[in-house]
Amino acid sequence: MAKTSMVNREIKRTKLVKKHAAKRDALRNVLKSQTASYEDKMDAAVKLQKLPRDSSASRQRNRCVLSGRSRGVYRKFGLGRNKLREATMRGDVPGLRKASW
Numbered sequence: 001m002a003k004t005s006m007v008n009r010e011i012k013r014t015k016l017v018k019k020h021a022a023k024r025d026a027l028r029n030v031l032k033s034q035t036a037s038y039e040d041k042m043d044a045a046v047k048l049q050k051l052p053r054d055s056s057a058s059r060q061r062n063r064c065v066l067s068g069r070s071r072g073v074y075r076k077f078g079l080g081r082n083k084l085r086e087a088t089m090r091g092d093v094p095g096l097r098k099a100s101w
Contacts, residue, residue, distance in 0.1 A: 002068030010063055013054045020055035024048065 030036050030044040053059065062073040064080035072081035079087060088096050 002063070002070065006070070007063065007068040010061060013060050016052055016055040017057050017060060020051055021057075024051065024055065 027044045027048045031041055031048070033041075036044075061070050062075060063070050064073050064083055065078045066083045067080055069080035069082070073079065074081070074084055077084055077087075077093065084093070087093050088098060
């Protein structure tokens with residue numbers, strides 16, 4: 001089980017990303033725009049830098065829904081490799097079974 005503080009930190013990041021997503025998109029569009037003036041682009045860059053770091057989506061980490069483990073997480077199932085194996089053995093994941101050949 002992952003530390004509770006780490007899981008809570010990840011939840012906080014998710015909330016910040018959702019809160020600032022529209023603002024970040026607008027500022028990034030100004031930076032990418034070919035028609036915007038140099039001053040507008042510099043102003044947008046400064047405003048983007050002043051937003052909280054954790055409001056960037058690239059700072060989020062995939063975590064297992066059950067255990068909170070951050071490594072070995074399968075996106076398709078949202079589970080870590082250990083919990084996915086346990087769920088598969090119990091038959092909780094439809095269409096997935098242990099390989100044998």
